[in-house]
Structure formats: structure tokens, C-alpha cells
Amino acid sequence: MNYWLLKSEPDVFSIDDLKKQKTTLWDGVRNYQARNFLMAMQVGDLAFFYHSSTEPPGIVGLCRVLETHIADPSQFDPQSPYFDPKSSEDKPRWWTVRVGFVEKYKQMITLEVLRAKFSPDELVLLRRGNRLSVMPIASGVADRIIALKASR
DNA sequence: GCCAACGTTGGC
């Protein structure tokens, strides 16, 4: 089983929204590197839910990959901000997954705490200029994040 | 295929 981190702006979609909805299609990712990670996900993988562009940013919970290799429907929808005219139904370029709510942490693990506990080598999130919205987390690092969460 | 211009992300 693999671990991942999914970024979302809470104003757009928050861990509370996921908790309410139970599951969501992780649509709208329009970056090839992030898409490649989405395509590498397997059913049962766990993903940390990260709130970005908020004060403070940080990991707010956990979700699980329920379904993989779904062609992102928003790429075909001219009304969608994620519409991609270069994509077609028979040859989609954007793929995603469905995730389900697992847990909302009682206390956020802030970016500041993550910076204090991990190196940029360990956590892609911490690398200078990083803008990836989907990234892998090494299992040892994931275990330490979970331990951090449990310790408070 | 280069690269300048532009747009976006996201922490601060």
C-alpha cells in the first residue's frame, strides 16, 4: 500500500466537505506530474489531506483511494473551468481517482511542524518552489506523520 | 527546439 498527499484549498473543497460527502472525485488536476501520480494510485492507498492557501496550511486528515483510473469528466465539459479542448472521450489526457473520507484530525499538523520534523528530501511538499498538488509520501515518513498526529 | 512572455500556485 502506498501513501500520498493531496492538496486542496479549503475554500474550494475542505476535509469537512469530504466528511459530509463521504467520497469525492479528485477532479481538476491539470499538471502532468500530478496526473502521473494519480494514475499510479491503487485501491486501498491512503492519502493525507492537506489544506493549502489558508492560514495556517497543513495536514488536516486522511482519506482512502476507492477507485482508480477514472477519466476526469470535467475535461470534456465546455462549461467547466477544467475543460480541455485538446482532450477527447476516446483519448482522455486527464485521469483521476475517487477518494473516501477516513479521518479528520483533531488538530492540524501544520506546515510549520512538518518543516520542523522532516527534511525537504523526505517530503516533496517542503521542497523549495514545490507546487505539486499530488505527491507520494514514503511509508516511513507516513508512519512518522501518523505518530505525530497520535502524540497530541 | 529555443526562449520570452505570460499565467498559476501557494507561502508569507
Place this chain on the structure above:
DNA sequence: GCCAACGTTGGC
């Protein structure tokens, strides 16, 4: 709101 970092676009 600023701006560094990075991805994408499009002219040549």
C-alpha cells in the same frame, strides 16, 4: 497583496 518558482504557450 506580494512575489518567487515553476509550467505552458507561441513566435520564430
